[in-house]
Amino acid sequence: MPDFDVLCIGNAIVDIIAQCDDAFLETNGIIKGAMNLIDTKRAELLYSRMGPAIEASGGSAGNTAAGIASFGGRAAFFGKVSNDPLGEIYAHDIHAQGVAFDTRPLEGQPPTARSMIFVTPDGERSMNTYLGACIELGPEDVEADKASGAKVTYFEGYLWDPPRAKEAIRQTAKLDIVFANSHEIKSLYQTKSFDEALAAIRKDCKIAAVTRSEKGSVIVRGEETVTIQATTIRELVDTTGAGDLYAAGFLYGYTSGRSLKDCGDLGSLAAGLVIQQLGPRPRQNLRSAAQLAGLL
Template sequence: MSQYDVLCIGNAIVDIIAQCDEGFLETNGIIKAAMNLIDAQRAELLYSRMGPALEASGGSAGNTAAGVASFGGRAAYFGKVSKDHLGDIYTHDIRAQGVAFDTRPLDGEPPTARSMIFVTPDGERSMNTYLGACVELGPEDVEPSKVEGAAVTYFEGYLWDPPRAKEAIRQAAAIAHAAGREVSMTLSDSFCVDRYREEFLELMRSGTVDIVFANSHEIKSLYQTTSFDEALAAIRKDCRLAAVTRSEKGSVIVRGDETVAIEATAIRELVDTTGAGDLYAAGFLHGYTQGLDLKTCGNLGSLAAGLVIQQVGPRPRQNLRQEAMKAGLL
């Protein structure tokens, strides 16, 4: 019996989300639909120019942890914040959502990370992230008892940007596998894949990672092909289990010779795609750690993603367990 269903490891980032038009992106030199890494000076500049905003604990893996907890799962999280105002916001917010978060905060510089997310009328999000204290996450922040006690340890590809986090991930993966647990990752975004393609492939091919989450752009970037089918055939060989999302086309899950196609959840209106992939992973992993079949796992992921894209922000306002029960999935 595991102590936790899913342990998530990621960049502990306070999301600051505001809506804007296409002209704002152009005027401020923001690359649309990407995660742009910025320095403290640019973070202050963009913050001064953004309109009314929503502030909440975020970061890709943090969103997944909150999603697992909303489904009624037992979630834990590793991530580095500072002892400052945004660090307090992050800690209170993620704990209030039922996630075990005990990583020791940094005492001093750099400050807690923040991501200014600009959402255009088409629902696409353009992220501008100052990593701050995130870069200080290291092997000393890995709590072995939590790793050993989690059915699946899940981490975000974005962690390959801060160098010491790589050591922490490899250490956690070794602990997890020694305890008979599984390790999962998300490729995060196609720009991240471009930066670390060979390392990501090595993680999969070496068995360091058992389960991979990606979207269609990321998987095509990983295998440097324009063909989705070619990329899917390749990841089937490289990874034990992969779940690939395709926006309105739903998702495809592959495991060995098995292929499971999942339909997208019908939505009323696309508002903000922030957190869609994170919540898909939350639904899938919740089902997976409860021993449900792959189709149900995919449907839980699709449900969570479909709910979150109909609102501003990466955390569904609905109780995901109740929504899943209404849909007959739990």
């Protein structure tokens, strides 16, 4: 029996989340709804201008690992932090959520990555990310026992650019499933048509799960198409982590041998719950929520 359901590989980032209005974004040259990579100077400037904030361990794949653990799945994570206060916060949080995380921290510079996330009243988040120690993740950080003892290896697209991180991924995985939102697949295939992009991605991978915000999601496998409804929510608070938690629910279902419809419904539930709170990781037990919804 495999030791882990899912091994997640990604940027280990501490999210610093604050609410603001659109005027603040405009004044500070922040592109609304985008993820912008920033340098140390820009990070210090934005942090000095932030209002009251909360700190929460984040990073796309880390959020997914935490979600899988909340469903009751066995999750592991590879990601690089530094031996500093934010690195200690990150390690504590991910361990507390039941995820196996043993990547050796970096001694010295650069410091642990952080993302300053500004959430506007409409729930949209604008991310400004300083990667710091993340860029030091490399092949030497691959733990062979975890890599070989996982049913699925999941990595975030942000890691495909740095050469050392790419080499670490190549040691652990081959591409079978792609998660993306509708904007990302249209950009990938350079088309304005969602249907054209979906037809293209259907041919390029075994399974593709494409999220469409309030329109739910579409899952394709060969000629099979499964349409998933979005979870009804009371209030949109913060969209941070929605895609990450969708992947968590889907992969928990997938590694449990469930149908694509069940996988999508679990993903939709997790995404719908996380966007009703501030922060990218679920505050309530996802397994209990899924049982209450009749999905488990």
